[in-house]
Amino acid sequence: MEILGLGEVTKDNDFGWYCSKPMMVPVLGTVCRILVEGYDDDSRQHEFHVAISNFLQLSPNALKESEEHIFRYYQKCNASCEMHSPECLSIETSSGVWPHVRIGNEVIVTRRAYGDKAIYVSVECNCDWEVEHGLQIVFRNGQRVNKIGQYDGHLTNSDAYNDDSLEDVVFVG
Numbered sequence: 001m002e003i004l005g006l007g008e009v010t011k012d013n014d015f016g017w018y019c020s021k022p023m024m025v026p027v028l029g030t031v032c033r034i035l036v037e038g039y040d041d042d043s044r045q046h047e048f049h050v051a052i053s054n055f056l057q058l059s060p061n062a063l064k065e066s067e068e069h070i071f072r073y074y075q076k077c078n079a080s081c082e083m084h085s086p087e088c089l090s091i092e093t094s095s096g097v098w099p100h101v102r103i104g105n106e107v108i109v110t111r112r113a114y115g116d117k118a119i120y121v122s123v124e125c126n127c128d129w130e131v132e133h134g135l136q137i138v139f140r141n142g143q144r145v146n147k148i149g150q151y152d153g154h155l156t157n158s159d160a161y162n163d164d165s166l167e168d169v170v171f172v173g
Contacts, residue, residue, distance in 0.1 A: 005052040006034055016040075017108075027058035028103045028123065037110040047141075051119035052109060055142030066137065066145040067094045069171040070101070073148055076173055077130045089129050100128035101135060109142075112155045115167065120146075120155040146170060 001018065003009050009018040012035070020034040039048055071094035081088035091097055104124040112120055121142045125135040133150035140146040140156075147156055148171045154160035158167040166172060 003036060003039065003052070004049040005056060006036070009036065022105075023056075025056065025107065027055065027060055027062050028107075029060055030103050030105070032103075032105050032107050032123075035106055035108045037108060042111060047111075047119050048109060051121060051142035053142070055107075055109075055121045055139055058139070058142070062139070062145060063137070066148060066170065067097060069145070069148040070094070070097045070135065070137075072171050072173055073135065073150075074100075074127075074129045081129075091129075097127075102126040110155070112159070114159055115156065115164075122153075122155060124151045 001009055001011070003018060006020040009020050011017070012019050015037070018036040018039055022031045022033050025032045034052065036048060039045060042048065071091070074089070074091055074097055078089060089100060091100065102125060104126070106124070108122045110120060110122070112118055118141050121139040123137045125137065127135040130150060133152070136147065136149060136151040137145060138147035138155050146168070147154070149157070149160070152160055156167060157169045157172050158164055161172065
């Protein structure tokens, strides 16, 4: 099967997702597989195509613009760290987070079940300051970062906290 923007994809029999071949994702600066969830039964498949196209056209500046939110996530996690513990990191500036982040090699494209029901692109990353829960970066319609925090599978903070006032909040501190 072919999905516009991804080319030939294969179906994962365990999850029912479509998986692209590994491809360079400029915004992430790495090669990833794109996983598309819920595509077959969606009556607005063209919205997946638009979000995928948007995401694959993003420059690394989109991540750079979110580094202050990632830094705040680091600070929140680090606040409970004992300063002389080996797990405790000392990152002085927002740009200093990147050596401690490892972008995942799979990107999930899915429709949000609640709220705007738009297409979201989610990336799971490992980070040195939160080994257990990692870092999740989510892009609304593949265009801009709309959520930063631990990987919890939610596509917005509004969904994560069941609070409509957090709809446009990128990071909850």
